[in-house]
Amino acid sequence: MERAMTQVFPRTDKSIVADDGDALHFCSTCAFSRACLDEGMDKSALMDLHVLVEHVGPFHAGEHVFREGDPFDAIAAVRAGTVKTYVIDRDGREHVLGFHLPGEVIGLNAIDGDHYPCNAVALDTVMLCRFSFPKIAVLATRVPGLQRQLFRLLSRDIGRAALLAGDWSADQRLAAFLIGLSRRLAARGFSPNRFQLTMARTDIANYLRLAPETVSRVLKRFQADGLLKVDRRELELAGRPALEALAAPVLRD
Amino acid sequence: MERAMTQVFPRTDKSIVADDGDALHFCSTCAFSRACLDEGMDKSALMDLHVLVEHVGPFHAGEHVFREGDPFDAIAAVRAGTVKTYVIDRDGREHVLGFHLPGEVIGLNAIDGDHYPCNAVALDTVMLCRFSFPKIAVLATRVPGLQRQLFRLLSRDIGRAALLAGDWSADQRLAAFLIGLSRRLAARGFSPNRFQLTMARTDIANYLRLAPETVSRVLKRFQADGLLKVDRRELELAGRPALEALAAPVLRD
DNA sequence: CGTGTAATTGACCGCTCTCAAACGCGGTGG
DNA sequence: CCACCGCGTTTGAGAGCGGTCAATTACACG
Numbered sequence: 001m002e003r004a005m006t007q008v009f010p011r012t013d014k015s016i017v018a019d020d021g022d023a024l025h026f027c028s029t030c031a032f033s034r035a036c037l038d039e040g041m042d043k044s045a046l047m048d049l050h051v052l053v054e055h056v057g058p059f060h061a062g063e064h065v066f067r068e069g070d071p072f073d074a075i076a077a078v079r080a081g082t083v084k085t086y087v088i089d090r091d092g093r094e095h096v097l098g099f100h101l102p103g104e105v106i107g108l109n110a111i112d113g114d115h116y117p118c119n120a121v122a123l124d125t126v127m128l129c130r131f132s133f134p135k136i137a138v139l140a141t142r143v144p145g146l147q148r149q150l151f152r153l154l155s156r157d158i159g160r161a162a163l164l165a166g167d168w169s170a171d172q173r174l175a176a177f178l179i180g181l182s183r184r185l186a187a188r189g190f191s192p193n194r195f196q197l198t199m200a201r202t203d204i205a206n207y208l209r210l211a212p213e214t215v216s217r218v219l220k221r222f223q224a225d226g227l228l229k230v231d232r233r234e235l236e237l238a239g240r241p242a243l244e245a246l247a248a249p250v251l252r253d
Numbered sequence: 254m255e256r257a258m259t260q261v262f263p264r265t266d267k268s269i270v271a272d273d274g275d276a277l278h279f280c281s282t283c284a285f286s287r288a289c290l291d292e293g294m295d296k297s298a299l300m301d302l303h304v305l306v307e308h309v310g311p312f313h314a315g316e317h318v319f320r321e322g323d324p325f326d327a328i329a330a331v332r333a334g335t336v337k338t339y340v341i342d343r344d345g346r347e348h349v350l351g352f353h354l355p356g357e358v359i360g361l362n363a364i365d366g367d368h369y370p371c372n373a374v375a376l377d378t379v380m381l382c383r384f385s386f387p388k389i390a391v392l393a394t395r396v397p398g399l400q401r402q403l404f405r406l407l408s409r410d411i412g413r414a415a416l417l418a419g420d421w422s423a424d425q426r427l428a429a430f431l432i433g434l435s436r437r438l439a440a441r442g443f444s445p446n447r448f449q450l451t452m453a454r455t456d457i458a459n460y461l462r463l464a465p466e467t468v469s470r471v472l473k474r475f476q477a478d479g480l481l482k483v484d485r486r487e488l489e490l491a492g493r494p495a496l497e498a499l500a501a502p503v504l505r506d
Numbered sequence: 507c508g509t510g511t512a513a514t515t516g517a518c519c520g521c522t523c524t525c526a527a528a529c530g531c532g533g534t535g536g
Numbered sequence: 537c538c539a540c541c542g543c544g545t546t547t548g549a550g551a552g553c554g555g556t557c558a559a560t561t562a563c564a565c566g
Contacts, residue, residue, distance in 0.1 A: 089502050095419060112408035137401065141394050148390065154407035155365035165417040166348060167462035170554065201513060209420035211555050216514055232513090232563085249342050420555095423522070454545065464523055469546055485531085485545095 045143045052139070054130040055079070059122035065106070070116045074130050075107035081126030082198040086206070087118045096207035098160075099123075099181075099199060103188050107133075108157055123198045164209070168250050173208045174218045175246035178228070182237060193240060197233040301392055302399065307383040308332070312375035318359070323369045327383050328360035334379030335451040339459070340371045349460035351413075352376075352434075352452060356441050360386075361410055376451045417462070421503050426461045427471045428499035431481070435490060446493060450486045 057079070059065060065076065065083060083100040097118055100106050110116045111133065140147040168176070186192035197204070205212040222228050227239040237243060310332070312318060318329065318336060336353040350371055353359050363369045364386065393400040421429070439445035450457070458465040475481050480492040490496060 087505070089505070091502065109408055109411045112405040137404070138397070141397050141400060144391070144394050147394060147400065151390070151403070151407065152365040154404065154411065155362055158362045158407065158410045161411055161418065165462070209418065212513080213515085213556085214554060217554095220514080249344065252340070252342070465545075466524085466547085467522060470522095473546080 045139075045145065048139055048143070049136075049146065052132050052135045054132075055127070056130050057125075057127035059126040059128070061122055061124050063122050063126075065120040065122065065126070065128065066116045067119050068116060072107070072110040072114055072116050073134065074132050075105055075110075075136075076131065077105050077129040078102050079127040079129055082123040083120050083126055084123050084199060084203060085118045085120045094206050096203055099203075099207065101181075101184050101188065104184070105153055108154055111154070123203075164207075166250060170208075170210055170214050170218050171222075172246050172250050173210065174204075174215065174222070175227075175243045176250035177204065177208055178235070178237065179240075179243055179247040180251065193237045195235055197235055301396070302389070305385050305388045305392070307385075308380070309383050310378075310380035312379040312381070314375055314377050316375050316379075318373040318375065318379070318381065319369045320372050321369055325360070325363040325367055325369050326387065327385050328358055328363075328389075329384065330358050330382040331355050332380040332382055335376040336373050336379055337376050337452060337456060338371045338373045347459050349456055352456075352460065354434075354437050354441065357437070358406055361407055364407070376456075417460075419503060423461075423463055423467050423471050424475075425499050425503050426463065427457075427468065427475070428480075428496045429503035430457065430461055431488070431490065432493075432496055432500040433504065446490045448488055450488055 056076075059081070068087060078100050080102055083106055085097040085100065085106060087095050087097065089095060097109075100120075106120055107116065109118065136146070136150075140150055181197075182192045182195070185195050199207075201215050202212045204210075205215045208215070219228075219230050222243075223230050225239070225242075227237075227242050229236040229238050309329075312334070321340060331353050333355055336359055338350040338353065338359060340348050340350065342348060350362075353373075359373055360369065362371065389399070389403075393403055434450075435445045435448070438448050452460075454468050455465045457463075458468045461468070472481075472483050475496075476483050478492070478495075480490075480495050482489040482491050
């Protein structure tokens with residue numbers, strides 16, 4: 001199995017102040033700008049938004065973007081790479097809250113409070129767009145489309161969190177995880193049926209609330225049943241329909 | 254064991270347009286008004302907020318406040334009673350998303366989308382304050398305190414959803430559920446160590462992702478160990494420290 | 507070519523679910 | 537007032553899924 005392409009979000013910036021007459025495209029790698037375009041936000045508002053964007057990175061694998069307890073002052077959109085958010089409980093066990101792919105936003109759960117409630121660490125080389133939250137909140141009062149977009153992002157995360165809450169079997173959990181990953185990658189223009197897992201088995205296990213051994217066993221059985229081909233962290237969804245069927249009750253579709 | 258007081262949120266409305274010189278108190282039963290007061294929102298803003306509040310109810314036990322797929326146009330604060338939100342999966346199994354006590358807000362997870370993504374049903378006699386969302390969103394652009402409050406409510410729910418996601422034992426889940434209930438009731442002025450469960454065992458089971466039989470067994474064992482006294486739906490937390498200890502890793506404190 | 511860490515594999519155990527039946531309270535009607 | 541019924545709850549026995557523990561393998565890196 002040959003190597004899949006690196007998961008770098010395709011950069012299509014034209015110019016900071018580009019105006020090609022029709023649509024305005026700058027920093028389209030930032031989830032916000034893109035989503036706000038879809039919301040029909042006008043040009044001047046987008047300009048206002050963009051001036052408070054700060055491109056940060058790269059963060060290398062293992063480097064933290066923020067840690068639990070750090071003062072909260074910004075949310076960030078992932079531009080390239082994968083960010084893992086997690087907490088450590090008092091027993092020292094790690095609970096993975098989520099994996100954030102290019103185009104997705106981290107830090108939303110910190111809005112209630114002055115400090116980040118979790119850790120965020122880069123799993124590979126990560127580039128971010130940083131949005132000062134106080135500033136964006138002020139801007140949101142002037143730009144209804146932006147406020148709406150923020151509400152949507154927050155509301156969506158509430159629903160997403162419920163995904164994990166169900167009492168699904170290990171097979172269903174893993175299938176839903178892989179299908180979910182596939183769809184999110186596809187939405188960003190990556191190959192849906194062939195990609196690489198940027199996270200360790202242990203991370204997947206801690207995310208799905210399974211033992212690492214169980215993850216390993218299920219992946220092996222999936223491969224034996226022809227549902228997928230696994231080689232280390234390279235992944236190919238071979239039996240997508242069957243996987244979709246397994247994941248359907250979890251993803252509610 | 255004698256009957257506990259009915260869970261009706263104490264109504265302290267003075268007048269729709271009351272102004273007693275110092276603080277402004279009207280419809281303090283609405284979570285929003287109260288929270289916004291805490292945010293230091295000014296008087297005229299509160300007036301603006303209040304004019305788009307609509308008191309609805311009573312809903313009687315078993316009546317639905319809204320159903321999955323209904324067009325979304327409003328969020329609501331519970332004023333009295335308990336509301337259960339839930340979804341039915343394709344296998345016909347009910348998944349309880351949450352129980353909403355007086356002072357809490359329902360419908361937040363509908364903001365992303367045009368339709369309610371779940372059902373909401375009254376477990377006992379329920380009174381609501383209904384807030385038109387389009388209108389409150391517009392008002393939020395003029396009133397930063399209100400926008401902030403909405404962000405907080407949304408962000409808080411994201412964190413709360415994570416509670417259920419952990420791989421906790423049945424004992425831990427139930428202890429966390431009871432302690433959480435107790436704290437929320439206490440925050441509204443109810444007795445923390447003695448209250449009644451407004452939901453059926455089956456509802457608790459569907460919420461905690463346990464079998465009803467397991468809920469029954471754990472409650473019995475808790476009683477045998479002196480952690481609590483159960484009589485039908487009357488509940489007394491007898492061994493609060495032990496319960497808190499069990500719940501601690503779940504509630505993260 | 508050694509070493510450390512992640513991943514896999516196997517054996518065993520325990521928690522919780524499932525299935526089934528009995529119980530008990532509330533409601534209805536005789 | 538009592539018999540009957542229905543549903544939520546409780547109780548019991550058994551089984552299965554996934555966790556735990558331990559050993560082995562595979563790979564990455566120096």
